[in-house]
Amino acid sequence: MPFHPSIMSILPPDALQQISVWHNDDQMDPLVRYEKVCQVLLALSPEIQQKIMALPPPTVFDGVPECKAKMDAIRNDxxxxxxxxxxxxxxxxxxxPKDLLMGVRGQMKHTIKM
Incomplete structure (x- = not known):
């Protein structure tokens, strides 16, 4: 799952460690990765969840404006x-599309160092 860099200061260390392992696993399917990350996020306190949802989509989605717009609308709902x-x-x-998804994944690997 793509993360805003600020999320690293919000997440508890154990959650960040779990997510870091999946983030660095290039063999993991992106949707499987997202599902695993969601499980960790759903276990967090409502206060932390609120802070996470206040963050904008990562800047790597700027290159996919239709997806960014949808994510912004979801965040603001x-x-x-x-x-x-x-x-x-x-x-x-x-x-x-798979090529866009892999492009975003590649950009994430370069913008977020976990």
Missing amino acids: ATLSFREKLAKNKEVIASM
């Missing part, structure tokens, strides 16, 4: 729970 927002973001990621 106050009617959705944290779980629902994660699920809707997963739908956005799953709808991306």
Whole structure:
């Protein structure tokens, strides 16, 4: 799952460590990675979840404006729970063409050092 660099200061160390392992696993399918990360995020306190949802999508999505716009709309939808927002973001990621998804993944590897 693509993360905003600020998330590293929000996540507890154990959650960051778990996510770091998956982030660095190039063999893991991006949607499987996202699902694993979501499991960790859903176990966090509501306060931390709120801080996470306040962050904008990572800048690597600037090159995919339609996905970024959808993620912004999801983030700003106050009617959705944290779980629902994660699920809707997963739908956005799953709808991306494979080449764009891999391009975003490649950019993430260079912008976030875990």
